[in-house]
Amino acid sequence: MIQLLTKLQANTSGATAIEYGLIAALVSVAAIGALNLMGGSLDTMFTAVSGQLDSAVSAMPTT
Secondary structure (H helix, E strand, C coil): CHHHHHHHHHCCHHHHHHHHHHHHHHHHHHHHHHHHHHHHHHHHHHHHHHHHHHHHHHHCCCC
């Protein structure tokens, strides 16, 4: 019984998998937060570009 507990304590492969999972979760949370912060400015930028394109198309001469 003591040998089994010693082997289980020495086995760290499960701990490594948990660490990688926690790192992936942290990166995901950081990416979601960054995208949410940039969302408003991206919306403003694409709206401005869309307005400029609409103005350019309406100013084109018809053939």
